[in-house]
Amino acid sequence: MSEVLLQVENLVKYFKTNAGKVKAVDGVSFEVCAGETLALVGESGCGKSTLGRLILRLIEPTSGTVRLEGEDLGKLSGKQLRKKRSQLQIIFQDPFSSLDPHFTVGELIAEPLRAMGMGKEERESRVMTLLDQVGLSRDYYTRYPHQFSGGQRQRIGIARALASSPKLIVCDEPVSALDVSIQAQILNLLRQLQKEHGLTYLFISHDLAVVRYISDRICVMFLGQLCELCSTRDAYERPMHPYTRMLIDSAPEPDPEFHREDRLLLQGEMPSPIHPPAGCRFCTRCPFATEECRTEPPEMKDYGGGHLCACHHPLLP
Ligand SMILES: Nc1ncnc2c1ncn2[C@@H]1O[C@H](COP(=O)(O)OP(=O)(O)OP(=O)(O)O)[C@@H](O)[C@H]1O
Ligand SMILES: [Mg+2]
Structure with a gap:
């Protein structure tokens, strides 16, 4: 495998609310290698976006570290961090709400360049190149984001x-947020740009069909913690954590003929992130849970070939 670009170590984020501390991210560790696409999957509210925002340091962690190329982002001064931040970017779900409607497309794309101190002329020519790269006409430079369709707006966000x-x-x-036909175009654009620019993606999604198409490895998250981390192939062909298997088996399958007969479907309510279950967080929804699962949090273990799983009773192949 190639070199490690990003290291996340024991990352924790608790949000203080009136109802108590929301344990949004609770002791998450993983690495992302240069040039790969690592998907982060899990049900709504499990902490995916919080984890993404912690990595970009858009929010401060309660504890834990994020290292980019070995450098601890938490130890950088304001100026150093701003510089380092240019190496980390984010693309949001809803390109419209993430783009300020008062700016032209050109200004929006140029904004990070201005923040880096690039002069006006250089910025303009760079934006033209970026428009070409994401498949948008150079004429769009002076137009406003509301004049565009969802797919085009996402191209602006990517540029x-x-x-x-x-x-x-x-x-x-x-x-x-995009139509299925447009989804494929945007995914293909992301893949093409990755190849051309040697980009590394942390790809957050709850859509397992999308994840299967785009990612090299998958990180499965449940209630603020990681359950399993492995190659995309292993996740689909030999999942070890019951939650991974149930997520995959519960995903909508357009052709019912392809449903496996021994499907394990997700059941039960999501526990509260304020009072998560002791032991394994998935124990209240797991058909295999034992007393040990209800009392002892399972540790992440390496089963070889880069297949990691945190479960007392992994589903062995
Ligand atoms: N600013 C905040 N204050 C309080 N709680 C928050 C805050 N941001 C997120 N949370 C809570 O943290 C948990 C994780 O939220 P997060 O948005 O990271 O989940 P997610 O996996 O991205 O969900 P989705 O798939 O719906 O986008 C949720 O319980 C959420 O309500
Ligand atoms: Mg989210």
């Missing part, structure tokens, strides 16, 4: 994320 020549892009549900 803006690319502007500062980042190494890592966090893609937070980048195609979830």
